[in-house]
Amino acid sequence: MATITLPRVVPSPAEDAAALLKAFQGWGTDEQAVISILAHRDATQRKQIALEYEHEYSESLIQRLQSELTGDLERAVYHWMLGPAERQAAMAHAATECVQERYAVVVEIACATNSSAELVSVKQAYHVLYRRSLEEDVAARATGNLRSLLLALVSTYRYDGDDNVDAELARSEAKIVHEAVRNSAGAAGGRHDHEELIRVLGTRSKAQLRATFSCFKDQDEHRRSVTKALPRGADDPTGYLRALRAAVRCVADPTKYFAKVLRNATREAAGTDEDSLTRVVVLHAEKDDMGAICGAFQKRASCTLQQAIAKETSGDYSSFLLALLGS
């Protein structure tokens, strides 16, 4: 269930564009007016407003928003205004600039909720925006096992169906995962390649991979899940083990994965991670899975996601996120 809410009677794009212009004019920007409009329009409506605004006032709405807003609110509204493919392409592009720290963005786009066709749309948008491929930027900026893993994940055009799971294959490939878990420390240090594991993760359908993970647990002497068995990679300077664990978790249970990202992002002790918070909320607020992510968050945290955001963030940025979450 998506969390954004639309007004019962939606103003025309021309009315919204005029109201936005009004919010930009005079002393300071009326951020609340901007939020009250844009946080309550769906992707098609936002696109129409942007077209109408550009047509009527001969300037780009997105550029005007960027000049009127600042900080976390500006970044959040900017991403919110892009279409889903462009938004993910922009996020992926920024992440490739420092992929060793921001591998999670690439992993999520490649493995979490996009269908294979949606992933192609993101890569297509990347071509249009940057006149190069996501693959070449990932390949040129990551190294070692991290490069092999990320490149395999973003390149592949997986089979999307869940109608062709091969139980025998799952059993034999679960052994590959076990073997890789055993030599993970070496893989972090670059002494082991994880070629077979990366081939499996990078080519099999998600349904097949889930069957493999399930066999892994059955075969494990301590009945650990792959997620539990994989090292957390806290001391892995290459980022590979953390990216690997993120990929497995994105495939195994994306809802739980995103709920955990949000829990980490709103953890008081570590300081709020606005980038991750914005990314997950903006990407999912109008997708079917946001409701479930909120549910999974609340189940493990001592409060609702809305309460956590209200506590950890402030001002217009906070209002914007809360509006996207239906408050």
Place this chain on the structure above:
Amino acid sequence: MATITLPRVVPSPAEDAAALLKAFQGWGTDEQAVISILAHRDATQRKQIALEYEHEYSESLIQRLQSELTGDLERAVYHWMLGPAERQAAMAHAATECVQERYAVVVEIACATNSSAELVSVKQAYHVLYRRSLEEDVAARATGNLRSLLLALVSTYRYDGDDNVDAELARSEAKIVHEAVRNSAGAAGGRHDHEELIRVLGTRSKAQLRATFSCFKDQDEHRRSVTKALPRGADDPTGYLRALRAAVRCVADPTKYFAKVLRNATREAAGTDEDSLTRVVVLHAEKDDMGAICGAFQKRASCTLQQAIAKETSGDYSSFLLALLGS
């Protein structure tokens, strides 16, 4: 320029379907009637005939053709009746069954004339036909450097434009190609990985790669092209070096590459290679590049492609190929 020719007045799909049924009936099949219809209809027309035939006579035209025809003619007509994406998916699937010998089919589909969007269509058709991905079949059936290369080539969604060639990058990546050429013997034996070379070939746009190949020649002390510098791999049991050379040639000059495939396929001494002959003619007869391929063939051979085919093949199979080539 495509080579197939259409009649000035094209019969309706219903008339064609009826004429085909007539050709199937009675004692033996009238192969010449089948050829005179199907070799002179474009992809859309063939599709309409198949739909009309199935609707009118409650059987699949393709299956009926397969039961009426035999040998090389049957295989050629079967592939001719598929749409371009399905045809290439079927060819790729057959090739993955013995990828060490038939790597060229995979390399051509990935690197020669398909745009990135067309390659995605082939992979999509593969999903529909086989309920699995081309990537997983290539990855599961090839090994070592051959696997790394083929997987990189079929997976990637390259930037298609030629508007973003980076000359500095071409110079630095030409050095990577030089380095790889130097240790090619080791790569065939599995002692060297060609990781950097495969990254470059698997991610850069074709325009960028052509610039890199051009720099390679400028930097080479003997002014050899990459194609000339790469070992032919005649004694490479893994198939990797031959696949590598095919990939470079497909990117550098697909017309010349296909003309060479046809020259090898029609070489008297080695025996005719009907599979390759059918593949290239059926794939290109209604594409813009077939005329140029015929031209390149004639330039290097002592005869036209039509003459070579007439000499090396016989019967209805020969007539069919010649009809596709406009004779």
